[in-house]
Amino acid sequence: MIAKLGAATLSLLQEISSVVWMGRETASEIGDRIAAKRAPFRLEDFFYQCNRVGVGSVPMVILLSVFVGLTMALLTGYQLRIFGLVTLVPPVVSVSFTREMGPLFTGIVLASRIGAAYTAELGAMTAGGEVDAIEGMGIGALRYLVTPRILAILCLTPCLTIIAVISGILGAAFISSLMLQISFGFFYDQVMTYLLVKDLMSGIVKSFLFGGIIGIIACYKGLSVRGGAVGVGKATTSSVVTAITVVIVSDSFCNIFIITFFP
Amino acid sequence: MEMRGVNFQFTDKVILEGVNFAVRDQEVLVIMGLSGGGKSTLLSILMGLLKPNAGAVLFKNEDLTKLSRPKLNEARTHMGMVYQNAALISSMTVRENVRLPLEELSDKTNKEIATIIDQKLELVGLKDARDKLPSELSGGMQKRVGLARALAMEPELVLFDEPTAGLDPINTETIDDLIIQLREKQEVTSIIVTHEMESAFAVATRMAFLYEGKIILEGTPDEFRHSAIPIVSKFLSSYSNHDRAKE
Numbered sequence: 001m002i003a004k005l006g007a008a009t010l011s012l013l014q015e016i017s018s019v020v021w022m023g024r025e026t027a028s029e030i031g032d033r034i035a036a037k038r039a040p041f042r043l044e045d046f047f048y049q050c051n052r053v054g055v056g057s058v059p060m061v062i063l064l065s066v067f068v069g070l071t072m073a074l075l076t077g078y079q080l081r082i083f084g085l086v087t088l089v090p091p092v093v094s095v096s097f098t099r100e101m102g103p104l105f106t107g108i109v110l111a112s113r114i115g116a117a118y119t120a121e122l123g124a125m126t127a128g129g130e131v132d133a134i135e136g137m138g139i140g141a142l143r144y145l146v147t148p149r150i151l152a153i154l155c156l157t158p159c160l161t162i163i164a165v166i167s168g169i170l171g172a173a174f175i176s177s178l179m180l181q182i183s184f185g186f187f188y189d190q191v192m193t194y195l196l197v198k199d200l201m202s203g204i205v206k207s208f209l210f211g212g213i214i215g216i217i218a219c220y221k222g223l224s225v226r227g228g229a230v231g232v233g234k235a236t237t238s239s240v241v242t243a244i245t246v247v248i249v250s251d252s253f254c255n256i257f258i259i260t261f262f263p
Numbered sequence: 264m265e266m267r268g269v270n271f272q273f274t275d276k277v278i279l280e281g282v283n284f285a286v287r288d289q290e291v292l293v294i295m296g297l298s299g300g301g302k303s304t305l306l307s308i309l310m311g312l313l314k315p316n317a318g319a320v321l322f323k324n325e326d327l328t329k330l331s332r333p334k335l336n337e338a339r340t341h342m343g344m345v346y347q348n349a350a351l352i353s354s355m356t357v358r359e360n361v362r363l364p365l366e367e368l369s370d371k372t373n374k375e376i377a378t379i380i381d382q383k384l385e386l387v388g389l390k391d392a393r394d395k396l397p398s399e400l401s402g403g404m405q406k407r408v409g410l411a412r413a414l415a416m417e418p419e420l421v422l423f424d425e426p427t428a429g430l431d432p433i434n435t436e437t438i439d440d441l442i443i444q445l446r447e448k449q450e451v452t453s454i455i456v457t458h459e460m461e462s463a464f465a466v467a468t469r470m471a472f473l474y475e476g477k478i479i480l481e482g483t484p485d486e487f488r489h490s491a492i493p494i495v496s497k498f499l500s501s502y503s504n505h506d507r508a509k510e
Contacts, residue, residue, distance in 0.1 A: 032333045042366075125352075133350035136310045137364045137416075138339030140332075144367070 019220050022142065026150075029143035041147040049152035053114050054159060060109055061160050062167045068101060069093060069168030070175045077180040086180055090187045091194035093172040098199045099258075102165035104251055106157060107210035111243035115218035118149055119239035122222025123232035131223065146223075150215035157211030158204050165203065198262060206254050210247050217243045264309065264420055264454065269318030271304060278304050279315070280476035286420075286469075291446055291453045293463045295498070296473035302456040303347070305473065306422050309454065310344055311335045322420070340368050343413025347425040349405035351397040351412070357384065358393040361412045368416065383411040387441060403434030410441060414451075421445065423455040427462045435462055442466045460499070464488075472498070 030040040077089045122145060125131050135141040169191060176182040221239035225231045265285040271278045278301040286292040296302050307313040309320060311327045320327040322338055330338060351360045358380055365376045384390045387407035397405055406426060413421055423442070427435040439462050445451040446468075457463050463470065463484075470487045472480040472495050480487065480495055490496055 029332070032336075036333065128353065129346055129348055129350035130352050132307075132312055133344070133346060133352070134363075136312055136339060136344050137368070137412075138336035139364065139367045140336060 018224065019216060022146070022220050022223070023216060026142040026146050029140040030147060033140070033143060040143060041151070042144075045148040046152060049148050050156055052117070053110070053152045054156040057109060057113055057156075057160055058163060060113065061106055061164050064105055064109060065097075065102065065164040065167035066171035068105060069097060069171030072096070072101070072168075073172035073175050074179060077176065077182075081180070086182065087186075087190070089172070089176055089180060089182060090190035094169050094191040094195045095199050097168040097172070098165050098195060098203045100203075100251075100255070101168060102161045103157075103203045103206040103210055104247070106161045106164045106207060107214065107247040107251075108244055110153065110157060110160070110211070111214045111218075111247060112240050114153060115214045115243045116236050116240050118215070118218035119222040119236045120232055122219060123225035123235045126223055126225045127228050127232055142223075146219045149219055150212070153215040154208065154211045157214075158207045161203055161207035165200075202254075202258050202262070206251065209250060209254065213246050213250060214243045217246065264452070265319075265321040266305075266309070267319045267321065269305075269308060269315045269320065271301070271308060271313065271315045277476055279308070282318070282473075282476070282478055284471055284478050284481055286452055286454055288419075288452055289446055289450050291442060291455065291466050291468045293455045293457060293467040293470045294473055294478075295457065295460075295463060295470065297498070298458070300473050301476055302473055303424055306344070306424050306454070306456055309422055310342065311339065340364070340416050341419050343416065343418040343421045345406060345409045345413050345421065345423045345426055347428060349397070349402075349409040351405055351408055353397050356394050356396055357389065357400070357408050357411075360397070360408060361415050364412065364415050379415060383414050384408075386414070386444075387411045388437070401434075403430045403437070406430070406434075406438060407441070410438075414445075414449075418451065420452045420454070423453060423457070425457055425459075426455060427457065427459045435459065438462075439465045 033040045073089050073093045076092050077086050080086050080088055080092075122131070125145070131141045131145065134144055173182075173184055173187040176187055177184055218239050221235045221242070225235045227234075266282050269279055269282040282305065284292070284294075294302055294305065304313060308315050309327075311320070311330070314328055318328070323341065325334070325338065327335060327338060351357075352363065355363070361380045361383055362376055365371055365379060369376075371379070380393070381390060384393055387410055389404060389407055389411065392400060392404060392408075397408070400408065410421075410426075426438050426442070430438065442453055442455070443466055446453065453466075455463070455466065467484050470480075470482065470484055471478050472487070472490075472492075474494050480490055480492055482490075487495070488499065490499075
């Protein structure tokens with residue numbers, strides 16, 4: 001039992017050190033490139049990845065957020081109605097969506113949609129020797145392949161989070177007017193009164209963090225694939241599971257930190 | 264290019280042990296050996312993709328194992344590698360594959376790059392396939408595109424990993440002719456790892472035999488043919504018997 005625990009801890013530490021190594025090497029390759037007065041990555045690749053991460057994920061983020069917002073408002077409203085506090089639905093839903101649900105659901109959508117795609121793509125390239133070929137040409141595989149992907153997900157996660165928050169609140173407002181007799185005007189006034197800039201900032205900061213976590217885990221898992229098609233499959237599953245787990249755990253730590261230091 | 268006392272091992276398994284050899288300008292050095300004997304590992308070490316546990320890899324008077332990453336990347340621009348499976352970027356067309364090193368590593372204009380792509384694809388006889396994806400090409404064509412990509416930066420040294428493995432005789436001859444042409448017309452030095460005896464003798468100016476992690480024979484093709492080393496003569500006769508059986 002202790003031996004198994006020790007082996008698992010060792011394996012976890014090795015994985016973490018490899019991820020840190022990948023991040024350091026990528027940063028160092030970018031530095032070398034800038035020092036040589038060359039662009040650190042191709043803008044064309046960055047925009048391609050942005051389109052994939054951002055535009056491609058918008059429908060799913062909107063759909064999911066509208067229905068989560070709608071359900072949240074409905075269930076909260078029915079509970080608060082017992083105490084005659086149904087008017088608290090707009091602040092409760094908007095604050096929790098901005099601080100928690102928006103970034104978290106966006107993270108989960110991106111981990112499963114984009115993280116899986118990154119890992120599968122880089123995994124297939126690794127298994128097919130394409131990554132070695134890029135490295136062998138002297139191009140710097142980490143810089144060339146990892147940088148545009150991580151930058152794209154880092155920049156686009158906050159944007160998608162804002163879309164998720166707006167969609168969730170609109171979904172909540174719709175169901176509130178339909179079933180809880182809360183008008184759109186009242187809902188809007190309540191949101192404007194209770195939703196603070198720090199709630200928005202908290203969500204945005206978390207979304208940056210989640211984007212980085214998903215991008216780094218997905219790229220690392222893809223580049224460390226061993227064993228052909230089966231290896232790519234395993235790495236993709238592992239990438240999604242690891243990214244979602246790390247996003248949820250880091251979300252909890254973020255909440256503790258924010259509530260403690262920015263009450 | 265020179266390897267001096269190179270040792271390489273994966274965990275407990277020794278792959279290369281004290282490997283020494285040198286290749287002179289415009290030579291075609293063919294390295295042969297048994298399957299799983301470390302020939303491809305040797306090429307990866309020459310490219311700086313793997314770091315040996317001991318020894319030196321000298322290229323243009325610099326030890327590749329001790330170079331910083333930017334200098335190693337710079338050294339790699341003077342080498343080209345043709346991989347066993349071609350290793351073309353599957354999401355890019357033939358043209359984009361050849362353009363990749365030029366776009367990333369040179370200061371050439373788009374017009375100059377386009378000219379070089381056309382030249383290299385013409386050299387390997389694939390100018391018409393420039394807009395195709397690697398998946399739309401045959402194995403032989405993929406290897407020729409791999410060669411065009413390896414030649415894009417005008418390297419002084421080209422490394423070939425099993426360039427003719429799995430190809431039909433006509434494609435094999437095309438690749439062999441290209442290797443000879445590179446040496447004769449473009450003064451390129453080549454190191455080739457292969458099992459294909461016929462190709463090896465067709466292109467080699469010198470040959471080496473890797474066995475149990477060591478170079479046990481290095482010499483001209485003639486010296487190789489008449490070698491008295493048991494494993495080398497057994498290797499050669501197995502191939503001759505195999506060829507006779509096929510006839």
